[in-house]
């Protein structure tokens with residue numbers, strides 16, 4: 363992949379539609395465009411759209427017209443990619459799109475790969491990796507909450523946060539290394555004082571990083587959506603509850619115990635957050651082979667869920683005595699739901715009592731929001747598993763630096779550990795000079811959409 367080649371791709375979905383946008387970007391954009399339109403290419407005004415006939419071969423008499431389209435020319439570096447680029451807004455026929463793209467290729471462009479426009483922008487210093495990833499997160503957001511989180515992390519505050527952390531770490535290193543000569547001398551008052559000061563500073567940074575990591579974990583969970591497993595004995599009304607929560611007849615409801623065998627899923631956006639509810643086979647001892655396979659799946663679903671709705675219509679004694687189940691849910695948020703309230707059951711142990719057939723379920727939804735702290739006002743600055751992993755690695759190397767101060771009191775060992783944290787920050791923002799554009803493309807941009 364050569365980032366400075368001129369690339370072309372369809373930027374809108376590949377279906378018949380009212381309009382389709384084809385994007386061309388790279389140093390040869392202007393010259394390639396000049397082959398398709400009769401307008402004098404030197405009179406183009408950047409960022410202005412104009413209507414133009416696009417010719418297959420404008421020098422040919424009676425040349426075929428590809429389409430009459432709105433053309434916008436963006437002059438580098440003031441463009442999304444930093445290179446000259448052109449957006450063609452066409453009539454949305456895939457036939458027209460293919461014809462335009464092959465004509466642009468004939469005059470010197472090549473087909474873009476996924477995320478390559480954003481890769482060009484990164485290459486031209488238009489954005490760092492955090493911002494590029496934020497744009498991708500925004501495109502892939504699938505709920506109101508996800509969109510909000512992605513928008514917030516696009517502000518560039520995250521870059522500022524890690525760059526100022528880097529500056530502070532470099533300061534600590536500089537101050538420490540001033541005393542490195544004293545490492546083996548007997549006079550160590552200033553030396554030890556400087557180490558203690560560094561340790562305090564590092565510990566403060568660790569506290570801050572842990573806060574950031576917690577917010578990032580929460581943001582990632584909310585961005586992806588919350589998975590809730592509905593679990594319990596057979597016939598207590600789990601499938602009825604699933605159907606009521608998602609507002610659709612997803613799972614078969616019947617008075618016969620053991621009806622649900624496969625995991626049945628339904629999605630619903632509630633207060634802006636995307637939830638995936640998973641109805642499971644009722645847990646009981648049985649000789650039925652297929653039902654047992656279903657129960658195996660129930661356990662797997664429990665294991666991967668963020669929250670468990672533990673349901674019962676006759677107290678939770680049987681469930682509580684199931685050692686395997688209790689082990690699985692030990693470290694997860696659990697809401698005990700007593701079902702079939704309309705039949706007059708009452709249950710002391712339950713967190714909530716309801717009838718999925720008759721009741722409004724908003725108290726249960728409120729409880730889920732409370733359990734997962736989804737009503738918080740804290741905004742995350744970072745989003746994405748990559749970011750979360752880097753923040754944790756940076757924190758870990760600072761923790762190692764702090765331990766090295768206590769254990770070794772050797773400045774060169776300590777500053778080495780802090781340097782590892784600095785190197786991780788560089789990598790995180792895409793400023794690691796040892797990484798090639800290919801490496802970065804593989805880890806990040808190749809996961810983007812085509813045409814972005």
Ligand SMILES: Nc1nc2c(ncn2[C@@H]2O[C@H](COP(=O)(O)OP(=O)(O)O)[C@@H](O)[C@H]2O)c(=O)[nH]1
Nearest residue numbers: 597598599600601602615616617702717718719
């Ligand atoms: N009266 C009443 N019956 C319910 C309620 N929820 C479920 N049922 C009935 O209980 C039986 C089992 O329900 P189902 O949802 O299939 O239970 P599952 O085996 O736990 O999935 C069905 O006959 C439902 O109509 C409820 O809230 N009130």
Ligand SMILES: [Mg+2]
Nearest residue numbers: 600601621622
């Ligand atoms: Mg069921």
